[in-house]
Amino acid sequence: MRSWRRSEAGFLARAYAWLVVTFRWFVVLGWAVGAVAAAVWLPATIPNADLGGFAPPNSRAIATETASAKAFGFPVLSRTLLVQRDPHGLSEAAQRRVVERAVAVTKGEERDVGDIAAVIPVVNTVGVFPSSSEVGTTALSFVFTKPHTTFGDEVAAAQRFGRVHVNQADDHLVGVTGTVPAQVAQSKILYGRLLLLECATLAVVIGIVALKFRSLIAPFVALLTAAVSYFLAVRVTNYVGGFVRGGVPDELKPLVLALVLGIVTDYAIFFLSSMRTGLDDGADRLTAAKNSAAQTGRIVLVAGLAVAAGSAAMLVAHSGFFRAFGPVLSLSVLVSVVVSVTLLPALLAIFGRALFWPSRPRKARRISVARGAARVLTVRVVAFVLGATCVVGLAVLGADAGRLRLGVSFVAALPSDNPAHEAATAAAAGFAPGIVAPTEVLLQGPAVGNDPVKLTRLARELQGQPGVAGVVSPSALPDEVVRGALVSRTGDAARFLVILDHDPLGPRAISDLERLSATMPSLLQRAGLGGAQHGVAGDTAVAGELVAATNADLRRIAIAVLAVNLLLLMVFLRAVVAPVLLLGCSLLALAASLGCLTLLFQDRLGHEGVAFYVPFAASVLLLSLGSDYNIYGVGHVWTRARHTTLRKAIAERVPETSGAITAAGITLAASFGMLALVPLRQFRELAFVMALGVLIDALVVRSVLVPALLSVLGGLSAWPRRLRGAEGGSAPAGAPSTATGPGT
Structure with a gap:
């Protein structure tokens, strides 16, 4: 039996x-x-998490980003950006409007911007990104929102900004992308x-x-x-x-x-x-x-x-x-x-x-x-x-x-026909894949930002590292933009934006950034900035x-x-x-x-x-x-x-x-x-x-x-x-x- x-x-x-x-x-x-x-x-829904919320305890990347915002009075990293692109080249008028819109938002002169507090424009013109794959074809508007803005509201504000303000025929708006829109x-x-x-x-x-x-x-x-x-x-x-x-x-x-x-x-x-x-x-x-x-x-x-x-x-x-x-x-x-x-x-x-x-x-026969x-x-x-x-x-x-x-x-996990994925692909074509989530390198020390020659030398050292597609340095921008944005007004802090040439959250970019972080002390020595403290921030660092x-x-x-x-x-x-x-x-x-x-x-x-x-x-x-x-x-x-x-x-x-x-x-x-x-x-x-x-x-x-x-x-x-x-x-x-x- x-x-x-x-x-x-x-x-x-x-x-x-x-x-x-x-x-x-x-x-x-x-x-x-x-x-x-x-x-x-019992509740039917729960609060959702983001990448930063699950960073390891005592995250150096988040600490560096916080220190940067404190030293300069505002952050330089944005997780949301608008992408404009014309493979045949954006018109001079369209490129000019990218900058004018950003200045108007920052000065509070642009109406109907919702939760957007500031916009930083970046165009792949000669001199800003020497390693850009194209010239004059792509413009990015990095969006900064007011404190306590939710991810959903931030993306909605950026999308509305694009519909209302980037709507002329030659603007060639592709869409909104970044790690926040992707999430x-x-x-x-x-x-x-x-x-x-x-x-x-x-x-x-x-x-x-x-x-x-x-x-x-x-x-x-x-x-x-x-x-x-x-x-x-x-x-x-x-x-x-x-x-x-x-x-x-x-x-x-x-x-x-x-x-x-x-x-x-x-x-x-x-x-x-x-x-x-x-x-x-x-x-x-x-x-x-x-x-x-x-x-x-x-x-x-x-x-x-x-x-x-x-x-x-x-x-x-x-x-x-x-x-x-x-x-x-x-x-x-x-x-x-x-x-x-x-x-x-x-x-x-x-x-x-x-x-x-x-x-x-x-029947017992099957068991037999x-x-x-x-x-x-x-x-x-x-x-x-x-x-x-x-x-x-x-x-x-x-x-x-x-x-x-x-x-x-x-971004890479999204279907290829998703708007955030399409916008990221367009941004990568005009610059490099890492432009969607740049990495910040922060220097701090007495008068570290007062020697443009040494800062330029460090920028060249960073540019020559494996996996680096481009560097936005104080020497790449006009003095009136640099002071207060990339060099603190006291001169005791300077920051660079490093653009990696792979998916910024992928294994290759993570490996490249780890190697760059390990070589930073020697790069600083060669640039004559050996006494400066350094840190790395951004989504690649957190990842x-x-x-x-x-x-x-x-x-x-x-x-x-x-x-x-x-x-x-x-x-x-x-x-x-x-x-x-x-x-x-x-x-x-x-x-x-x-x-x-x-x-x-x-x-x-x-x-x-x-x-x-x-x-x-x-x-x-x-x-x-x-x-x-x-x-x-x-x-x-x-x-x-x-x-x-x-x-x-x-x-x-x-x-x-x-x-x-x-x-x-x-x-x-x-x-x-x-x-x-x-x-x-x-x-x-x-x-x-x-x-x-x-x-x-x-x-x-x-x-x-x-x-x-x-x-x-x-x-x-x-x-x-x-x-x-x-x-x-x-x-x-x-x-x-x-x-x-x-x-x-």
Whole structure:
């Protein structure tokens, strides 16, 4: 008999099962009331975050920018700009109006400018940008807004300024761009696709569950549980997100959607598979529901805690960006687990056999064939060959993971037909890619700005550095503009604008700026300014600090996630060797996924790198979700091995659990794959690596590699524990035992 035997569940598991089945109608009513209460009292939205809000603590780039604004009385860096461009050359009148408009705004003579406080004009004429790719074709108006202006209002003001004041035929206005307009554009795209993403993900959930169980009712149960979990998870995390310093990244919203709908559907498949097994073995509706809850509920609980604890490990990060990830993802998972282990068993008890209508009970022949294949897998020679093949294959794919480069995607991540992307492309064509986000070099020291010869010498040194396309220096502008703008009126500070020749937030520009920062002391010495203090500011500098913090946090959090998952596996399985082995397999699968991400996006598609948080989030989630499948699959094998040999336990339980793990893996992979519907580069990177990682884990690691390695190691995998079945080797299949199973 293949039912989940009563002897395989402890007292607490049986008590929990009795409660949720007996009070099933109260459980359903309770969650309905909870959803209504959440809709009334918990917030529907949360404050969003920006790049600066998640800069590392004590950011030198932000400190330099603050010092510059204090020394000069105003900042020189703007994150929003209007672009005018005519490839055949802007007319002299159009170029003159660019400057006249800027002067009028700064003097307060231009009306209807909204929140705009000042405008700085830049035209690619001879002398200002010696390295400009063109001359007289492109004009930029860098916009500065009043304090406390929101990103949305800043972009709206710049767009209105363009419509009202840059509207003559020969102005050739392309649009508004910069890191702020790019972030606003990304948010609009994200929210515009969120409904489609939700509907598509739910449709995938319904389709996969319907195909798995050949039923019309089972998908409804999975859908209802997933919908309740997602709604409550969003409201709870919105409430908590209000206490997160700097806000919560927009990127978390679709990630929470994919994670919650994916794992809840996984848990639904686990419960439904167990329920169907009990019904096929002749149990009545309530008995089958209790057995399913007792056996699967504890496994889902521990598996969910593994995912939640792994996500919570992000709290050890120094970067605020990742500290925001931790509580939001962890709470989302915890809410999903609580809903799943209560609402699902209650619905199983209510619907009973109707869950699987119109399908008929399964024939034992299918299981017999699967068990036959599993017995072959447990032959040590076969297991060794298959295990070695999987290890070598995953290692080969993972070899390229070390070449992964990290950057920050704003403008480059937008679709090519987005107005902000088009304007940035036009600006780069007239100047250089880095013009969209220039880098500021600040010098401070007694009379540092009073020697134009030395400042000119430093400008030439900066211009000659690798990756530098141009430099705006005091010597490049008229004296009446320089004094007060690039040289402080006291002469104790001077600043340069450095234009990089790559995407200013990409890996190459970040690397170029790091090299420039490292060589600054020697450049100052050669220019005769060795006594001056220097600093670097701008979005490239902030992005570099963020990437560096990410690399440091990744190591720190990887240790925390591995330790948490190892501890949970050791407690649940009551062993040491098997948990270490299982985590090793998860690491192989993760490395293979990141290696394929490198091969596709960097080598095949030619991207400079990937968004800095993509490998970070993928690492945490894939390791935690791997433990999720470990607990479900190996937990059943471990429990059965208390009554028979490990080889027989693998042969019996792998066919019964691998189908559920495969269906769950496909569902979760499809859920993450739906992120590709958001036409932003970072979401397609995340969709690819998560979907591939889950499929590798479910189809290769848990279905082939783990059973093969357990078969090769035999009873040694349970060390220091000895499995009861390994002692006698011939215990009757249904023999009861007073021993408790893992996790009971």
